[in-house]
Amino acid sequence: xxxxxxxxxxxxxxxxxxxxxxxxxxxxxxxxxxxxxxxxxxxxxxxxxxxxxxxxxxxxxxxxxxxxxxxxxxxxxxxxxxxxxxxxxxxxxxxxxxxxxxxxxxxxxxxxxxxxxxxxxxxxxxxxxxxxxxxxxxxxxxxxxxxxxxxxxxxxxxxxxxxxxxxxxxxxxxxxxxxxxxxxxxxxxxxxxxxxxxxxxxxxxxxxxxxxxxxxxxxxxxxxxxxxxxxxxxxxxxxxxxxxxxxxxxxxxxxxxxxxxxxxxxxxxxxxxxxxxxxxxxxxxxxxxxxxxxxxxxxxxxxxxxxxxxxxxxxxxxxxxxxxxxxxxxxxxxxxxxxxxxxxxxxxxxxxxxxxxxxxxxxxxxxxxxxxxxxxxxxxxxxxxxxxxxxxxxxxxxxxxxxxxxxxxxxxxxxxxxxxxxxxxxxxxxxxxxxxxxxxxxxxxxxxxxxxxxx
Amino acid sequence: xxxxxxxxxxxxxxxxxxxxxxxxxxxxxxxxxxxxxxxxxxxxxxxxxxxxxxxxxxxxxxxxxxxxxxxxxxxxxxxxxxxxxxxxxxxxxxxxxxxxxxxxxxxxxxxxxxxxxxxxxxxxxxxxxxxxxxxxxxxxxxxxxxxxxxxxxxxxxxxxxxxxxxxxxxxxxxxxxxxxxxxxxxxxxxxxxxxxxxxxxxxxxxxxxxxxxxxxxxxxxxxxxxxxxxxxxxxxxxxxxxxxxxxxxxxxxxxxxxxxxxxxxxxxxxxxxxxxxxxxxxxxxxxxxxxxxxxxxxxxxxxxxxxxxxxxxxxxxxxxxxxxxxxxxxxxxxxxxxxxxxxxxxxxx
Numbered sequence: 148x149x150x151x152x153x154x155x156x157x158x159x160x161x162x163x164x165x166x167x168x169x170x171x172x173x174x175x176x177x178x179x180x181x182x183x184x185x186x187x188x189x190x191x192x193x194x195x196x197x198x199x200x201x202x203x204x205x206x207x208x209x210x211x212x213x214x215x216x217x218x219x220x221x222x223x224x225x226x227x228x229x230x231x232x233x234x235x236x237x238x239x240x241x242x243x244x245x246x247x248x249x250x251x252x253x254x255x256x257x258x259x260x261x262x263x264x265x266x267x268x269x270x271x272x273x274x275x276x277x278x279x280x281x282x283x284x285x286x287x288x289x290x291x292x293x294x295x296x297x298x299x300x301x302x303x304x305x306x307x308x309x310x311x312x313x314x315x316x317x318x319x320x321x322x323x324x325x326x327x328x329x330x331x332x333x334x335x336x337x338x339x340x341x342x343x344x345x346x347x348x349x350x351x352x353x354x355x356x357x358x359x360x361x362x363x364x365x366x367x368x369x370x371x372x373x374x375x376x377x378x379x380x381x382x383x384x385x386x387x388x389x390x391x392x393x394x395x396x397x398x399x400x401x402x403x404x405x406x407x408x409x410x411x412x413x414x415x416x417x418x419x420x421x422x423x424x425x426x427x428x429x430x431x432x433x434x435x436x437x438x439x440x441x442x443x444x445x446x447x448x449x450x451x452x453x454x455x456x457x458x459x460x461x462x463x464x465x466x467x468x469x470x471x472x473x474x475x476x477x478x479x480x481x482x483x484x485x486x487x488x489x490x491x492x493x494x495x496x497x498x499x500x501x502x503x504x505x506x507x508x509x510x511x512x513x514x515x516x517x518x519x520x521x522x523x524x525x526x527x528x529x530x531x532x533x534x535x536x537x538x539x540x541x542x543x544x545x546x547x548x549x550x551x552x553x554x555x556x557x558x559x560x561x562x563x564x565x566x567x568x569x570x571x572x573x574x575x576x577x578x579x580x581x582x583x584x585x586x587x588x589x590x591x592x593x594x595x596x597x598x599x600x601x602x
Numbered sequence: 603x604x605x606x607x608x609x610x611x612x613x614x615x616x617x618x619x620x621x622x623x624x625x626x627x628x629x630x631x632x633x634x635x636x637x638x639x640x641x642x643x644x645x646x647x648x649x650x651x652x653x654x655x656x657x658x659x660x661x662x663x664x665x666x667x668x669x670x671x672x673x674x675x676x677x678x679x680x681x682x683x684x685x686x687x688x689x690x691x692x693x694x695x696x697x698x699x700x701x702x703x704x705x706x707x708x709x710x711x712x713x714x715x716x717x718x719x720x721x722x723x724x725x726x727x728x729x730x731x732x733x734x735x736x737x738x739x740x741x742x743x744x745x746x747x748x749x750x751x752x753x754x755x756x757x758x759x760x761x762x763x764x765x766x767x768x769x770x771x772x773x774x775x776x777x778x779x780x781x782x783x784x785x786x787x788x789x790x791x792x793x794x795x796x797x798x799x800x801x802x803x804x805x806x807x808x809x810x811x812x813x814x815x816x817x818x819x820x821x822x823x824x825x826x827x828x829x830x831x832x833x834x835x836x837x838x839x840x841x842x843x844x845x846x847x848x849x850x851x852x853x854x855x856x857x858x859x860x861x862x863x864x865x866x867x868x869x870x871x872x873x874x875x876x877x878x879x880x881x882x883x884x885x886x887x888x889x890x891x892x893x894x895x896x897x898x899x900x901x902x903x904x905x906x907x908x909x910x911x912x913x914x915x916x917x918x919x920x921x922x923x924x925x926x927x928x929x930x931x932x933x934x935x936x937x938x939x940x941x942x943x944x945x946x947x948x949x950x951x
Contacts, residue, residue: 218654219697223690225664229679230686233748236679240672241907245915248665252922255661259654260929264936267651271936283929315672317908550680552750561687568694575702 158558159231159549164531165562168524169569170224173217175523178292178338179345180210181285183372184265188278202368203281204269205588206349209580211266216576218259220569225251231558235538235548239316242308242324243298250294258287292341293334300330302539303530304399316539332395333530336388339380340526343486344519346377350493351516352584354509363503365588370493370502374512378490385483390445396533397446400540402460403533406469407476408442410456417442417454425473430458466535475528482522489515603913604906605886607670609839610919612882614666618659619730620784620874624867625649625656626730627785629696629723630778632716635789635800639709642716646700648792653700655930657693669915671905673747674889681741681749682733685765689729696722724778731777735770738881739763739826740891743898763893769826776819780874783808787854787870791863805866806858827891833884840883847876 152158184203191199225247228236261283269277301308307324311317318324350373356366397404404410409425409432410417418437426433440450447454457465466472489511496502503509534540538548628645636642668675679686695718703715741749742763755764757771766774786808789801824831834840850872857866889905892898906912 215697215701218657219694219701222657222661222693222697223687225661225668226679226686226690228668229664229675230683231680233676233680236668237673237676240668240675241911244665244667244669244672244907245911248662248669248915249918249922251658251662251665252919252926255658256655256922256926256929259658260926260933262654263651264933268936311908318911318914321914550676550683552680552748553683557683561684564687564691568691572694572698575698579702579705 152559153555155553155555155558156546156549158555158562159553160545162231162558162562162565163227166220166227166565166569167224168527169565170217170220171523171527172520173213173220174288174292175341175344175520176348177210177213177217178288178341179343180206180213180348181281181288181345182342183345183349183376184210184281185278185285186372187368188274188281192274192278198364198368200274201588202365205365205583207266207281208583209348211262212576212579212583214258214262216572219572223565231550231553232538232548233550233552235543237315238543238548239301239539241311242305242316242318243301245318245324246294246297246301250291250298254287254291254294258284258291261287289338292338293330296334296337297325297327297330299530300327300333302537303333303534304329304395305539305542316542329395329399332388332391336384336392336526337523339383339388340519340523342376342380343384344523346373346380346490347486347512347516347519349373350377351513354513355584356587357503358506358509358513362587362589367503370512371497374490374493374497374502377486378494381483381486381490385487389483393445394447397454400533401455402457402464403466403472404446405455405457405460406466406472406533407529408454409469409473410442410454411458413454413456413459415443415451415453416440417446417452419445422477423473425470427469464536466533468532468535472529472532475525475532479522479525479529482518482525486515486519486522603909603916604902606916607666607906607912608882608886608889608902611663611666611670612879614659614663616875616878616882618656618663619878620871621656621659622653623727623781623874624785624788624871625653626723626727627781627783628789629719629785630727630782631785631789631801631804632720632723635786635793635797635804637796639712641795641797642712644793644795644797645789646703646719648789650700652933654697655933657697658926660693666915666919670907670912671889671902672907674900674905677743677748677900677905678741678890682736682751682765684753685729685733685751689726689733692722692726692729696726727778727781728774731774732766732770734777734881735773736763736765737885737890738773738823738830739769740893740899742894743890743892743900744894745898747898747900747904769822772822773819776815779808779815780812783812784870784874787863787867791867809854809858809870829891830881830884833886834880837883837886839886840880843876843879843883845876846872847880850874850876 184206187199187203187206190196191203228240228247261280264272264280265277265284268280272280301324304327305316306327306329307318307320307322308316309319349369353366353369353371353373356362357370393404396407405413408417408419409423411430411432416439418435418439419441420432420435420437423435424433425431442454443452444450446452457469493502493508493512496505496508536544536546538545628649632642632645636645664675699715699719699722703712703719706712706715736751740763741751743749752762752764753766755762755767757768759768763769783805786801786805790798790805793801820831834844850869852869853865854869854873857863857869887901887903888899889902890900892900
């Protein structure tokens with residue numbers, strides 16, 4: 148591929164890649180936090196303990212900020228299918244349009260109706276309805292994730308379709324399309340990862356307040372809930388969901404699996420290299436530290452399983468950036484392992500009753516919260532670049548999918564526009580979130596909340 | 603089935619324009635009806651709680667369009683590439699000004715975000731108006747069924763068409779006017795005090811101004827695309843929607859005469875809804891006219907997804923819409939009545 152300013156295909160990909168990666172920073176936290184809010188509202192309802200309400204109120208404000216940015220950055224995504232990927236829309240719209248339309252109709256109407264009630268309407272709704280509003284928002288956000296992953300799963304592993312007379316795709320089996328095995332595994336993996344992001348954020352906030360010596364009661368709630376959910380979710384991300392995801396890739400996209408591990412020659416007893424650098428020109432892995440046979444075992448269940456190497460596939464079907472896939476995948480795995488270790492350590496301390504006094508651990512927890520964002524972004528990079536050179540795997544190539552009428556220049560121009568707008572948006576988001584954190588859960592609560600006078 | 607989905611798409615887009623149109627209108631009037639910070643918070647609070655619910659109609663329209671008419675989405679969105687991104691950025695900026703601006707207590711920043719709010723609303727009304735103009739007039743479709751519209755032309759009556767040209771600019775102006783009138787009607791219902799009085803005065807003036815503007819735009823449309831007006835006469839659906847329009851006008855006039863603010867808003871909502879649906883009915887079965895060669899036009903059948911996809915989608919679309927209105931019904935009760943800044947202030951984060 149020529150890499151130049153006039154290469155429209157490349158710029159359309161960067162355009163979509165940038166906007167979706169930025170967008171997904173926000174929904175992953177809201178999907179993770181949503182069930183924390185439900186949990187705290189539920190505890191408050193059951194125990195009558197005000198500290199849970201206070202926790203829910205504080206995190207609902209953080210949630211609201213993330214939600215707002217998620218909405219405004221999400222709206223363009225749907226339209227980019229038409230503007231930048233006209234070929235793809237025309238080819239597969241009849242199939243993927245189903246889930247995209249369902250997302251709007253089932254998930255967004257639910258979410259957007261109750262988000263205002265969740266953030267602003269506590270007194271107006273009363274405790275019980277306010278709890279239900281939290282459930283509504285959480286359900287809506289997870290439904291939206293489901294429909295988007297169904298859409299993506301069709302691109303990764305198309306099922307339930309037929310090819311129409313004009314060469315475009317048509318839906319033929321709704322059941323198969325909606326129960327795509329790829330979608331179910333990927334959804335489980337992705338939602339657990341969202342919970343990891345959420346729980347690291349909650350735990351980091353608890354650690355931050357503890358280290359500063361402010362809001363001790365709230366900090367304890369955050370640390371306890373955050374570390375417990377964090378451990379469970381980190382474990383689930385790796386096993387069974389991550390493990391099944393890798394097996395799925397091995398089964399349906401063997402060339403992607405080979406790229407993820409930098410495996411050029413097919414072999415039995417294939418290694419997983421813990422460290423290494425793929426050298427695509429010489430077709431080998433430099434300086435590997437191998438775990439013998441691990442890849443055969445993890446991907447296909449036995450050490451003797453044969454894992455196919457990149458050489459066995461035509462070069463036209465290779466993902467177009469093997470190095471990047473390799474690094475993205477390996478750093479994601481490493482981070483995932485570290486998350487388990489951190490959370491196991493924190494839970495051990497919590498079990499011993501020493502979590503609040505372990506200064507070193509609190510520092511680690513506080514500084515760890517950005518890393519789940521990095522891990523999820525890398526995971527998606529692995530999935531999406533691993534799918535290349537296909538837009539719909541095995542059916543439709545990426546180079547046929549972009550809008551032929553839109554020049555590279557127009558694409559770069561709008562990309563620059565997004566970069567600028569999103570930079571400002573990010574600054575505002577950080578400022579407002581920082582202000583909330585500075586204000587803290589107790590103080591914000593103490594300030595009179597005038598809107599709560601009932602109408 | 604294709605006709606049904608054409609109707610659903612028109613219904614969803616129209617609903618979006620009618621619902622969010624009142625927010626555009628209120629935003630355009632923001633500086634005119636509200637003269638101090640407290641009054642401005644009143645206008646923002648009238649829009650605040652439900653604007654994202656309104657925006658979902660746009661997202662839903664996009665989803666339905668790619669599902670039912672993939673070729674229309676592909677052709678029209680890539681052909682109006684730059685205009686589409688202007689719309690998306692305005693929506694983004696307006697969302698930021700509502701969500702962020704409302705939460706800053708600093709006066710300077712509030713004024714800045716108010717300006718962003720007004721600016722993006724004006725531009726959105728203009729762009730949606732120009733888009734309607736382009737749909738009515740048609741686009742320069744090539745033999746491959748694609749087009750790429752320039753932003754401007756030399757505004758000559760003969761010759762090339764552009765996103766903004768001699769026909770679409772008056773159309774955009776008309777849209778700004780009628781949406782402003784719609785927004786003023788909404789603000790009259792939602793506000794009290796000085797904002798309310800200014801809105802009442804503006805509402806009457808604006809609706810009176812709509813009448814000659816409507817006559818002009820109808821004549822222009824007749825000149826550009828006579829098929830549209832002829833379509834109204836022969837289609838029963840268009841007669842039905844015209845009836846809705848007339849009922850809307852009646853309700854609007856009665857509401858304005860007797861200071862029944864809710865009735866007036868209902869009237870202007872139905873008036874807009876009826877007008878847009880009449881346009882859609884007159885357009886059918888065409889989705890995009892061609893200005894280059896009439897034979898190259900794209901009809902609903904050309905753009906539609908296969909019948910099985912459409913049939914499946916009806917099966918889930920109807921319950922989904924029912925659910926959506928159920929949520930609205932549940933939530934609307936909490937936001938009904940006049941806004942009160944001390945209660946609906948968004949300084950809550």
